[in-house]
Each structure stands twice: as C-alpha cells, then as structure tokens.
Amino acid sequence: MSLGEAASPPFVSSAPDWRPIFGHDDPYDDQRDGIETAIETAADDGFLALEGACGTGKTMLALTAGIHLVRDPDSSFERVFVLTSVKQQLRQFEADIRTINGNLPDDWHPVSALTLVGKADVCPYNLAGAGGIDDTNVYERCEGLRERTRGLTDEATTAGSLAQQARSQQVGLGDSAGEASYLEAAGEPTPYPPEMPAAGDADVEFCPFYAGFLDDLPEDGDPIEAVPFDPTDRGLIETDDLVELSASRGSCPHSVMGALLPNVEILVGNYYHAFDPTTVEAFTGGLIDEETFVICDEAHMLEPRVRDLVGDSVSDRALADAAGELSRVIETVAAVEEAGQSAEHGPEARARAETVRQELNGTDVTLGELRDTRRLLGALGDRLDERVTASLDRRDPGWRQHLPDLDDDELPLRDPETPETDELTRWAEENGFDERLWVRAEAVCAAAATVLNTLDEDDKRRAAPAVGRTLARWRRCDHTDYFRAIDLERTWDDTRPAESWRRAYTASYTLHNCLPADEIGERLAAFGGGVLMSATLEPLDVFAEVTGLRHLEREADRPVVERTYGLEFPEANRASFAVDAPKFTYENRGDPGDETPTRQAHARAIRQVAAAPGNVLVCLPSYREAEWAASVLSALDKEVLVDEATDDVATERLKQSFFEGEPKVLVTSLRGTLTEGVDYRGDRLSAAIVCGVPIINTASPQTRAVRTAYDRAFGDGFKYALSVPAVRKARQAVGRVIRGPDECGVRVLCDERYARESWDSVRDLLGEAEREEFQPVGSDMLDFALEQFWDDAA
Known part of the structure; x- marks a missing residue:
C-alpha cells in the first residue's frame, strides 16, 4: 500500500469532491471545466489535450484532477507523474503543491510529493x-x-x-x-x-x-x-x-x-524521466504504468524534445573506447592460449583467462564474435576519419590552417528527401560487415562489459554496451522515418594532433528519429491517462497527430478530449496587433546592414513598441537579427539590453538586470531561453513584439529529412514540421505579457503572414481565440493604435 493510500482519509468520488483539494477559494469557470473534464477522461483511460492561455491556472487544474483520482478509493490511480521541460514551471508545480497542502481540511494528511533530481x-x-x-x-x-x-x-x-x-x-x-x-x-x-x-x-x-x-x-x-x-x-x-x-x-x-x-502521491520531473530510454530503464520504469496519471506540461515541446531523446549516436571516441574494451577481453584469453601453460603466464594470468572463459560460457557470445565486432568498430572509426577528412578537403582545402574557425556541421549519409539505404550501411555490406554482425554487436558488447566488470572494479563507465546498442539500432531502423548522418560538434582538444580534425571536432554517427509520434504514443499509452497542456498547443489536430494521441484514439480506443481556454482577464487591459509588414525572411530583408523596405518597416515597428511605458521584450528569429534590432534602438530613451548565445549564468544576470531599476528594452532571439517559461508577472513586462515567423533553417539535412517524413505521414511536412512549431514559439513570446487580471500590456506579431490570408499565411495556426484578438493593422497605423491604447490605459 502506498503512503498516499495509507495517509488519506475516506474520500468520495462524486464530481464536487475535488474542491477540498483545489488550493484557492474559487476556480475560474475554465478551471472548473478543465478539472472535471480531466477526471472524467482519465476515468475512461483517456487524455485531455488542453491549451490554456497564461493565467488559466493550468498547473492547479491538472494537480487537482490528478490528486482527486489518486485519493479516490474507487479509482485505480496510485500516483501523479508531472513532466515539464522548463525549470520555472517545475518550481510552479512545487509552489502549487505547497498551496494545496496549506489549504487542505484540517483532518486531511498532506499530499506527499517529491522532486526528482540527478x-x-x-x-x-x-x-x-x-x-x-x-x-x-x-x-x-x-x-x-x-x-x-x-x-x-x-x-x-x-x-x-x-x-x-x-x-x-x-x-x-x-x-x-x-x-x-x-x-x-x-x-x-x-x-x-x-x-x-x-x-x-x-x-x-x-x-x-x-x-x-x-x-x-x-x-x-x-x-x-x-x-x-x-x-x-x-x-x-x-x-x-x-x-x-x-x-x-x-x-x-x-x-x-x-x-x-x-x-x-506526486512525482515532479522532466521529460527525461519518461522518454529517455536510459533514464527509464535505470530509474523510473516501474512508475510508468496504468496506475499513474501523467501531467505533461509545456507539451508543445514534447515532440521536438522527445525526437532528440529517442535518436541515437556513437562518437569516434566511443568507437575507439569500445574497441579497446573488447581488446582487453580478447587479449586476456588469447595471450594465455597462444603461450599454452608456459611459465611466461603465471597463475594470476591464467586465472583471469579462466574468468573470461567462464563469463563468456554464460552467454551465447564467442571469442570469434568478439574479434569480428572489434574489427567492425575499428573499420567504422577509420571510415569516419576518411569521410570527415574528405568532406573538409572538398569544402575548404586549407581547413587545417584555421581549425579554431570551424563551425558545427552535418554530413548526410543519404539524400534527406529520398528515403533509401544510407552510404555507411552500403559500404559495410560491400566490405563484408553484414547485418547479423551489426545486430549481434549489442549482445557482444554487453558481454564484454560484463567480463570487464568481473575482472576489475575501476570507476570508468563502459563504452561498449551503448556502442553495441547503437549499431544494432542502426541496422534495425527503417530509412523512411530515420535519417542517418555524421554530426560534427565543435569542441577543442589540445591532446589531438595539431592538424587533425579531432582537435576541433567530436564526430558522431547519428541516427535521427524524424517522426517520433510512435515512440511518444507508445510511452503515453503505458500511463493510465492524464493531461497534456500548454499555452500554445493549437492547432490541436496537428498536436494530436505528431504526439501519437490520435493513433491511440483510433487504434487503442483511448479517448482524447480537446479543450482550448482563452484569456479570462479584462480585454480593456490588453491590445493585440498582427502588423501587415513585409515578410521578415532573408530573401526580403537581406543582410543586417542593408536598408531594405522590409528592414525599414520592422525597425519602425520595433521603435514604436519599444517606446511603451515600461519594460519591453523584442524578439527576432536569431541572435544576429537581435543585434540588428538593438542597433535600430540606439536613439531610444531607455537602456537596451541584448541577449546573446551564452551560458545560463549570464542569461540569468541579464534577466535580473531587465527586471530591476528603470524601464528597459530586452532584445533576444526566439531560439533563446528568455521567451518561454520565464515569469514576467506584474510590472516586469508591458509589451512584446515578435518580428517574423521563426522557422528554423530549412536547408539543413536533418530539417529536410524531417520535413520529408512528415510529408509522407501527414501530407504537409512544411506545416507540421516547420510552421506550427515556429508559430508556437512566437505565441509563447507574446504570451509573456499578460499573466494576471490586473496586468496591462501590448502584444504585437509583426509580419504579413500573421495578418493576411495567403498561400504562406500562418494566421490559421494561431487558434480561434487569438485570431479574434490579433486584429490586422497596417504598418503605417501601428503607431496610432499603440498611442490610443496607452492613452486609454492611463
């Protein structure tokens, strides 16, 4: 019996009885509907996909529903598992758990909860x-x-x-x-x-x-x-x-x-705790079952985050380390076998060799397989060196003279837009490394690690098991939903030869999961039910497809209920504009130094919004463009802070500087960390403007492969893989402005694609409530509209 069961008083399961758990006096109407919908849906083994504007009280809504189910004696739920990708939101769940416990009836035991950490x-x-x-x-x-x-x-x-x-x-x-x-x-x-x-x-x-x-x-x-x-x-x-x-x-x-x-009763963790295979296997696997009610917060990030978690890679260093581990096992036996029982090898060496033989006898792995796998690992390392060197030579023959200037890179192993066998797999087959050898590498490498763990007790993690698993997956996974490439990550290692690419790069064979819907859906199916929520889930039909929820609904008869709740705060406190300015694309805007009509229109809008009475957030598609935006504000009578691609400590200092003292302007990239999950509550933010639709680089091989996979699965890869995530980022940024009933501010989306219905419009991706709120306005009328709002607000 769990502590939650043992500690809980009798609890009746009729609908109103969630109210003693709810941490505040009265729920909003949307909160009430959401709590009751979540309870009813989970009782049928289903999931609630909920978009709720900032201030909806989604955290309290979901916790109330989950705790109600856990404490209901007629329910099969034993625990609530909270998953969030943003540390700020993790803190919000902790705060709401304290609020719930602080307001429970006097004769109730507190709700037990634990935050998972490393x-x-x-x-x-x-x-x-x-x-x-x-x-x-x-x-x-x-x-x-x-x-x-x-x-x-x-x-x-x-x-x-x-x-x-x-x-x-x-x-x-x-x-x-x-x-x-x-x-x-x-x-x-x-x-x-x-x-x-x-x-x-x-x-x-x-x-x-x-x-x-x-x-x-x-x-x-x-x-x-x-x-x-x-x-x-x-x-x-x-x-x-x-x-x-x-x-x-x-x-x-x-x-x-x-x-x-x-x-x-409540576990608070992050996506790794439910979707990272290694973490689940070692730590949380026993909690992912039909007795667990899952709350997936910031669920608009579920698909991209899980895509990163369910891919796989093996670096050049890992290949070498794994080959070395196999060699230690092989040589322990081989040295004694070759010399027989001669005095050259004493009792200790023979005992170690016998230990290896006994360990191998307990598996179905042979010494010959160990040698074959070691040969494969060595050949893969050599092939990686050849492939990277040839690519660098082709692009820039003088790369060895400017190693510090090399950037991250990606070398596709097939045409990203043509699903077919990758060149490494073809090379392996041509050189005698057949499919069985790749697949058996998982068992062989695991056996080698077991032997080494028996032979000695050092602190090193074994590289071989992970390498073996990756090689097996490489051959098992298809070439439609998976894309294979060599990833070059910019690092620096002075121990490597002066003219070797290994001094500047860590190179990895990488298996990208382009379409993680199946993995997400299968993991969600293991839970008894739950809530997936965010301020930016729309379009909900797209969300349900790419997270596997729709598949669960169709194939497993698990109900999926959708709810969208808009802002409940006074409409007079906010103004929302979709500015009909030229599309802020590279083709239109040119380089930052160019005086194009597009840049002029957006610079004018940035200056107009930045003049708001209070703190202003200015968001651009990249850090390079953020620097340009800061330059057009040089004459503004406010301090302008510029975010850069840097570490968390510097970003935190910048954020605190923005919050303190006189009103300022903070200019950042929509790829950074200041536009999602940051609390701009109260007077911390009075206006935000987003320039452009922050679609990621469509030319990268991985992006093209993902788009192709989505084309095949859903018919419109550009919309599903690129446009929807980009619009969600924009919506997250402007959603920082209004966080409570007494807050007042302006939200601006500046790009004609937000304002017009056209072939590349994204207006339909805003969701019904936002389409009504973000009224189109011409770029020549924005100044007048802003002035009128601030005059009325004063």
Whole structure:
C-alpha cells in the first residue's frame, strides 16, 4: 500500500469532491471545466489535450484532477507523474503543491510529493566539493563506488561495519589533534569524514552513504523501510530536504529518493524521466504504468524534445573506447592460449583467462564474435576519419590552417528527401560487415562489459554496451522515418594532433528519429491517462497527430478530449496587433546592414513598441537579427539590453538586470531561453513584439529529412514540421505579457503572414481565440493604435 493510500482519509468520488483539494477559494469557470473534464477522461483511460492561455491556472487544474483520482478509493490511480521541460514551471508545480497542502481540511494528511533530481544534485561529496568528486565525474565515481561497496559487503564485511568504519575514520581529521572533522551537506553535519573512506588491506574506497543505505535496507522487505525519516506528513520533499534528512543520518540521498519513488502521491520531473530510454530503464520504469496519471506540461515541446531523446549516436571516441574494451577481453584469453601453460603466464594470468572463459560460457557470445565486432568498430572509426577528412578537403582545402574557425556541421549519409539505404550501411555490406554482425554487436558488447566488470572494479563507465546498442539500432531502423548522418560538434582538444580534425571536432554517427509520434504514443499509452497542456498547443489536430494521441484514439480506443481556454482577464487591459509588414525572411530583408523596405518597416515597428511605458521584450528569429534590432534602438530613451548565445549564468544576470531599476528594452532571439517559461508577472513586462515567423533553417539535412517524413505521414511536412512549431514559439513570446487580471500590456506579431490570408499565411495556426484578438493593422497605423491604447490605459 502506498503512503498516499495509507495517509488519506475516506474520500468520495462524486464530481464536487475535488474542491477540498483545489488550493484557492474559487476556480475560474475554465478551471472548473478543465478539472472535471480531466477526471472524467482519465476515468475512461483517456487524455485531455488542453491549451490554456497564461493565467488559466493550468498547473492547479491538472494537480487537482490528478490528486482527486489518486485519493479516490474507487479509482485505480496510485500516483501523479508531472513532466515539464522548463525549470520555472517545475518550481510552479512545487509552489502549487505547497498551496494545496496549506489549504487542505484540517483532518486531511498532506499530499506527499517529491522532486526528482540527478546524482550531481544530491551527492554529499559533490555538493561539498570533497572526496575527489565534482560535476565532471560524479556519475562515474558514484557507480564505481557503489559497485565497490556492494562488492565489499558480498565478500568481506557488512554494510553496517563499513558505515561504522567511516565514522571511526573521522578522528584526527579536524583542525587539532583528536578533533573529528565532519563532511557537511545542505548545511548539516554528516556522520562521515570529508575524505572518501577506505576498507580492507588493499584500502578499497567505498561510499559510506551508500553503505548506510544498504545497512538500513531490509533483506526481503520494502525499500521504503530504508528511508531514515518519516515522509508521511512532510508534504513536498524538496532537494535540500532530501539531502539534509538523508545525509545527516548517514544514508545516500539518491538511493533514498529511489526508495521513495513508488511511495509518494506526486512525482515532479522532466521529460527525461519518461522518454529517455536510459533514464527509464535505470530509474523510473516501474512508475510508468496504468496506475499513474501523467501531467505533461509545456507539451508543445514534447515532440521536438522527445525526437532528440529517442535518436541515437556513437562518437569516434566511443568507437575507439569500445574497441579497446573488447581488446582487453580478447587479449586476456588469447595471450594465455597462444603461450599454452608456459611459465611466461603465471597463475594470476591464467586465472583471469579462466574468468573470461567462464563469463563468456554464460552467454551465447564467442571469442570469434568478439574479434569480428572489434574489427567492425575499428573499420567504422577509420571510415569516419576518411569521410570527415574528405568532406573538409572538398569544402575548404586549407581547413587545417584555421581549425579554431570551424563551425558545427552535418554530413548526410543519404539524400534527406529520398528515403533509401544510407552510404555507411552500403559500404559495410560491400566490405563484408553484414547485418547479423551489426545486430549481434549489442549482445557482444554487453558481454564484454560484463567480463570487464568481473575482472576489475575501476570507476570508468563502459563504452561498449551503448556502442553495441547503437549499431544494432542502426541496422534495425527503417530509412523512411530515420535519417542517418555524421554530426560534427565543435569542441577543442589540445591532446589531438595539431592538424587533425579531432582537435576541433567530436564526430558522431547519428541516427535521427524524424517522426517520433510512435515512440511518444507508445510511452503515453503505458500511463493510465492524464493531461497534456500548454499555452500554445493549437492547432490541436496537428498536436494530436505528431504526439501519437490520435493513433491511440483510433487504434487503442483511448479517448482524447480537446479543450482550448482563452484569456479570462479584462480585454480593456490588453491590445493585440498582427502588423501587415513585409515578410521578415532573408530573401526580403537581406543582410543586417542593408536598408531594405522590409528592414525599414520592422525597425519602425520595433521603435514604436519599444517606446511603451515600461519594460519591453523584442524578439527576432536569431541572435544576429537581435543585434540588428538593438542597433535600430540606439536613439531610444531607455537602456537596451541584448541577449546573446551564452551560458545560463549570464542569461540569468541579464534577466535580473531587465527586471530591476528603470524601464528597459530586452532584445533576444526566439531560439533563446528568455521567451518561454520565464515569469514576467506584474510590472516586469508591458509589451512584446515578435518580428517574423521563426522557422528554423530549412536547408539543413536533418530539417529536410524531417520535413520529408512528415510529408509522407501527414501530407504537409512544411506545416507540421516547420510552421506550427515556429508559430508556437512566437505565441509563447507574446504570451509573456499578460499573466494576471490586473496586468496591462501590448502584444504585437509583426509580419504579413500573421495578418493576411495567403498561400504562406500562418494566421490559421494561431487558434480561434487569438485570431479574434490579433486584429490586422497596417504598418503605417501601428503607431496610432499603440498611442490610443496607452492613452486609454492611463
């Protein structure tokens, strides 16, 4: 029985009974409809696809419906699993969970909840910068230390003894003789020393926190019994809480989190936790079932994010590492076999060889297959080098002299618009590397990793298993929905030869999933039901197709209900314009230095909107165009901040500068992070303008392959793959302006494609409510319309 079940009071399942859960006094009409629709739909194993304008209260709506179902004794739901791609929205779910718990009836137990995080966020040593662990090695070190700790408890001692040894090693580590030194985590002392403890005659390092968890773990009982605190009445357990409550008691926070997973009512995570195959297999797979109500937030990003997660790649370095791992296994046996039982190879070498033989005997993998697979890996590495070198030579024979100037690149292995066998697969067949060898690489590489894990206990992650899985998928996946290429990612490695492309690039064979609808649909089908929601899902028919929902509806008889809720705030507080300005395309606008009619029209609109009384957000299709937009505002009597493609820390500083002090203008790219998921509530933003339709580069091989796949699946690849995502980005940006009933502001979409009905118009992609709101206005009339609105608002 889950903690949620054990803690919950009797709960009646009739429709009004969700109200005690709802965290505020009165829901909006749309919230009420959405909650009841979500409950009814999930009760029929279905999904609600919900577009709700900013301020609809989607987070509270979805949580209320999910918690109601979990606490309803007549419902089969045991938990709510929240997925979001934006950290700001994750914080909003946490805030609403606190609000719900703060307003529950006095005789109700709080709703239990947990935010899922990675090892780097909760490892006490990583947080303290101690034990030789940091962000760069925490995952590898953690896996190695856990394996060693388990090994010690299997062979030499108990977990309790290891934890006690670690406690005893504190003496004498302090500032003065005899004074104990304690590792601190989340501001609390732990029972262990700052340095990693070691056990046995060989001084084998182990993790005392993991030993402490194992010591608390019952041999045949529920892992929840190993949690060193009572989670029943804590409500939301946040990351700092998890670290403090676990580490201070000597237990591993990440392991404790794993024990808590099936025992809380709400899990808050990200798309990786449901759609990344590695994460699901290792961590959350047991939670994705018919007893889980899923809330997929920012669902307009579901398709592109999952496309990235369900693709696959193998780098040149991974190929080399995997080949090296296979070689170690082969050579351990081969060296002894070739020399027989001669004195040249002592008992230890022969014992290692026998270990390899025994491990291989436990699989169906032969030594010959190991050699064949190693030969394939080496040949693929050589072929990658030849292909990259030839491509660079063809494009620029002098590339070796300006390695630092090389950009990211993509080398297609087939015509992106013609589904056919890729050139690498053809090359492999011509050179004797047949399909069976590729497919068997998965089992062969997994066996090699198992052997190496038996032979030694170092901290390195094995490259071979992932490489083997990728090679098998390469041959199994079709050539219609999958596109194969060599991706060149701009890096820098001084250890590589001075004139090698490997100094400037990491090259990978990449398998792109162009059409992830099946993978998304199959994963959603594993849940019992749920809500997929965003402020920008329209057109909902397109969303249902590309996420596999429509397939679930047709083939699995799972109901899919659609709802669209517009802004409920006073219409007098906002003005929305679709400016009939020339299309802001490269063909029309030219380079930033060109004085084209298109640039003149958009520059005029930018200046007019930027003059608004308050903070203004100006959004362009790229960072290059953002710099141009900033240049046309040089005479404006406001500070102009320019966003750049930089790190999160710099972006956060820029955002805070925008919020503080006198009104400013922030100019950014629609490809950046400042136009989605950022809270511009209150007086943080009074106007936003989007220039152009931010369609991604249509010339890139991957984009052309995706468009072709969508053409074949849905008949209009440009609309499904390019136009709809672009318009959603624009809508997200202008949606930052009005966030509450008392806010006042202007939203402007500047491009004739938003204003007119034409062959390339995107007006029909706005959704019915926005088409009514964003009235077309000529570029020569925008200034008058803005002045009139601000005069009335004053």
